[in-house]
Amino acid sequence: MQKCNLAVDIGASSGRVIAGYLENGKLILDEIHRFENKMEEKNGHLCWNIDRLFQEIKTGIKQSITQQYQPITIGIDTWAVDFVLLDQEKKRITDAVAYRDHRTDGVMEEVFQHIDKQKIYQDTGIQFQPFNTIYQLFALKKENPDIFKEAAHFLMVPDYLHYLLTGIITNEYTNATTTQLLNAKDKKWNSSFLEILGIPNDLFAEPKEPLQQIGMLTKELQEELGTNLKVVLPGTHDTASAVMSVPSKETIYISSGTWSLMGVEHDEPISTSQAFNYNFTNEGGADGNFRFLKNIMGLWMIQEVKREWNDQISFIEFVDLAYQTKDFSSTVDVNDQRFLSPSSMNQAIQKYCQETDQSIPETAGQFAKCIFDSLVNSYDQTAKEIEQLTGKSYDTIHIIGGGSKNNYMNEKLAKVSGKKIYTGPGEATAIGNLIAQMITTGQIKSVEESKQIINQSFDIQKF
Template structure:
């Protein structure tokens, strides 16, 4: 049986279980199991079906064994900010409410009335998004004040899946930084903010750094799944894992998927007035560094347009259609709040164009070119801000993740920015998850070696 590591990578629309192993100095991947993930209405909120996700993880482990693999470790990464609370018996108290739910509407501004906004940024270094965990927790407290009398443990989504696998409680560091509740300097939970919010600090575990072994899976799972494997913490925030797969240093990266995360790896947080005004974030990296980046709305917009057309067009179809509509030049601010969770993305785009005295996109091709050009404009602006804030010039932009396959945007960005644009690998997050496990088990010695392995293992294109 082929020894391997398993990466569980769950995004906002799908999840996958990947087997990875080194062979002749190259990282080999085998997609074991792919499954759907979507928000569902539960108890009046948009939620993730966390129990189903756990069953899919177990199914992926089973199928890896059935395919002839001998998995020795596993790690889970997901999107950031969302969480569940457990009671004293470690049973789940709350639904896994999704960040696009409207429970946080107006909450951020309410908190600013008693915690200074600039002080939040100064202490956490995290950009302001209305769905950050800090605002979700306060919204939950307003909705159900008694819940915190019963709650004993706070776990983010991958923390909870790791708990179900091992029975061990942990709050992994890279994801914990996204809550806007971690002090950037001490790298521990911010007692002052939690007290001001009325959230008990005892709910939180000391942040645990990635590249550590959490422990073996539970005994009953060993019997059920027919395998004995260790749970190793990758960067459980999917962007932290994705950035691990950038096969270069001294470059601006874009982790391109539902969201576009654009930034650089940096030694220390940058929490200056300018960084605050540009709304940049300082998230924890896997190797005790900082991912200094900006959240950009990303391909969520075209995903929603695709859904509204009842999946009549593939993502590649939209790229092809965009090439035919290059004369259409209306653009939108992709970070406008109206695009976060609209009833109709098409109507939201059209209304923005109408309000700004631009032509409204009517056809699938016009909508696609509007979205893609708007994203390129946003990337170009963010790249200039990154160079200003770091006082450094970067010769290239490296795009990883599924969005790296969009050659229309790749070509436009290279032309707009005047920088070399590199793309790949596409399975960036799963690869970064696996690399973390290989480093933790000493099969890969260093970050430098991991980047060389990635360059040798996957196709990297240049524009």
């Protein structure tokens, strides 16, 4: 049987359990189990079915054994900001409400009446998004103030899934930074913010750095699954794991998926007034540095357009249609909040174009070209802002994740930015998750060695 590490990578639309192992200096990946993930209406809110996600993780572990693997470690990463609360008995007492739910509408502005906006940014270094955990917690308190009398533990989604595996409660650092409740410099929870908002400080465990072991599977799971695994903390925020797979540190990166996360790795947080004005964020990195980046709406827009076309057009076909639609040039501001969770993405784009006196897209190709061109414009502008804020120029942009396969955007970005564009690996998040596990267990000696392995293992394209 082949020994392996298991990366559980769950995104907003799907999850995977991927086996990884080293062979002749290369990292080999094998997708063991893929499953759907989606938001569901529950108790008046959009929620994640977190119990089903845990069942899928167990299925993935079982299937790895069926497929003649001997898993030795497992680690989980997901999207950021969403959470659950547990009571004193460690029973879950809240749903895993999704960040696209409308419970936070207007809440961010309400919080600014209690805490100065610039103070929040200076302390946390985190960009303002209406769904950040700080605003979700305040929305929960408004809706159900008594919940905090019952609550004893705060766990973000991957923290909760790790808890179900081990029975051990952790608040992993990289994801904790996305709450906008963690001080960037001392990496501790901001007790003054929590006190002002009336949220108990003792809900939060001291943030635990990634690249270390949490524990072993519970005895019940050992019996159920027929194996015992070490549970290891990767960067549980999927972007933290993804950035671990960028083959070089001296580049601007874009982690391209449902969201586009564009930035650089930096030793210190940058919380200047200009960074505040440009709405940049300083998220924790898996190897102790900071991911200085901007959160851009990303391929969510084309995913929604695809859904409105009843999934009859594939992503590859949308790219082909964009190439063919040469005479359409309308663009939108992809970070306009109207695109976050519209009832119809097609209508939201059309309305924006109408309001800005541009041609209104009608065909699938026109929608695709509008979205892709708009994203490229946002990337180019963000690259200029990064160089201004860091005082450093970059020759390259490296695109990782599923969106790195969109050659229309890759070619257009090379032309517009004048920079060399490198793309790949596509499975960036799972690779970063596996790298973290392998460093923790000593299979890989360092982050520097992992970069060499990634360059040897995966096809990197240049535009």
